[in-house]
Amino acid sequence: MKNDKSSIHPSLLTRKIIHIDLDAFFAAVEVILNPKLKNKPLIIGGTPSSRGVVCTASYEARKFGIKSAMPSAQAVKLCPHAIFLKPNFEAYKNASREVFKIIRNFSDTVEPMSMDEAYIDVSDSKNATLIAENIRKNIFSDTQLTASAGVAPNKMVAKIASDINKPNGITIVKPHEVFPFMQPLLIKKIPFVGPVTTKKFSEFNILTCSDVISAGRDFIINTFGATSEWVYQRACGIDESPLETTQIRKSLGEEETFPKDITLMEHKLRELNKILFNLIICLKNKDLAAKTVTVKIKYANFKVRTKTKSYPLYFYTEEIIAKVALELFHDFKCENDSIRLIGVSVSNLIDRKDLLQETLFSNYI
Ligand SMILES: [Mg+2]
Structure with a gap:
């Protein structure tokens, strides 16, 4: 796809979406409550003796290969000196409210995805990147929490982008960059592409978005059924889904x-x-x-x-x-x-x- 405007899908030229995602949110709140935990491998979730799992691991714990949803018993083997804490949801809820209050100062069109993640539509603004930077700055100065952001013409690309320079980073994908941005990505990076789809596609050696495009839209539909057309769309970087939000009036x-x-x-x-x-x-x-x-x-x-x-x-x-x-x-x-x-x-x-x-x-x- 060429980089001139005529070859850019029209849906990429109308919207500016920010995806904000707090970094290791539960662990970060625990560090604020108890600064002695700073820079320590911290695991929020079930204790190793229980059959519980890891909810959130601090970045120090992630270095040992610890991930969300891993059994705590396995996590302790990877990092025996990790500190395990039970979740303090009340504290996380309070921190989340503070963060959403800051976000809503920048736009009325906000779709909360979870306690620590949201889409923000700033299509009316001239400089979406500046808004994303200011949101991150304000979140940090008011709560000491760091957030990562993706800025893109739609929700899917914004979400993938926010993960790229994590933690405490930002990635901007302009309309003409969307197609090249998507191509090298594994299809499992596309939100809602689960293990079943990934496996089905891999049987035809289709692993990346670029493989999807090379296979062609007709091949995808004929091989995997009409419902798989959205995978083709997403591989092109197209996502026209609106933000689901109850708008608060200005x-x-x-x-x-x-x-x-x-x-x-x-x-x-x-x-x-x-x-x-x-x-x-x-x-x-x-x-x-x-x-x-x-x-x-x-x-x-x-x-x-x-x-x-x-x-x-x-x-x-x-x-x-x-x-x-x-x-x-x-x-x-x-x-x-x-x-x-x-x-x-x-x-x-x-x-x-x-x-x-x-x-x-x-x-x-
Ligand atoms: Mg997060």
Whole structure:
């Protein structure tokens, strides 16, 4: 495939996807909780005397050949001085929430894959690589955890890419690089290509993506059935699957255009309270909390002005939102102005179920 745009599959030119994957996540959280464990071969999972398996091994333990899902009894033979710890899921969950909070600051389109892995759609942004680097930087500065990232035009390539410079690395695959990037890879590297498919293909000496392409689409379909066409697609680097996400809105607002311009302050405040009431109900129904309040006024001459206030902590109670909105409204000093519209919105939203108690404003007032 040539590197000019005309030969690039159109689906590779429309999206920018980041795959973020924390490095040895459980082990890394344990090191934060107990820094003495740093640089030690650490195994999170069942004890060697039990019939348990390895959940996560630190990179020091991996040097001895220890892998996830290996029986702990086997792991201890490979590395007798390894330190075994039982998983502390509460701590991992808390760390994961912190990380997802950081990720969601960069995009509303996030598909969590597990506690330590997510796809992020940043198609609207100019520089996906910069966003990926900033996510990694912020995760590290806020949590001390390192993450690896893949940046690519689709989920599959982004996921394969994030594994290449692990730990604490980044791999970028541009649209014209997708096809050459895929070719040398073994087909088992393609997500969801399992041992059964790998074995079936290997019987025809098809081991790499490049072998799949050489065999040809028709051969693949005729030999392995119509459902195997997706393997051919993936070997070409094509994956049009969307992110599966429940999107969190960027902002939530209510506004009212009055049938007649209003001048009386008492009248303005009455309208503002009505708008606030609706907004607070809406925020409550959607189970969201916010960090920012914005008040907008449109004057009789159609000029629009806004005032915004943000806090470092989240809030959702009527008391706080009304207080902030009223202060902002008074800042307009619009006592003598005729106005035709008032709007209030809240932004920097978060799902209340993802809200950590310590980040809640009402705990501090
Ligand atoms: Mg990981």
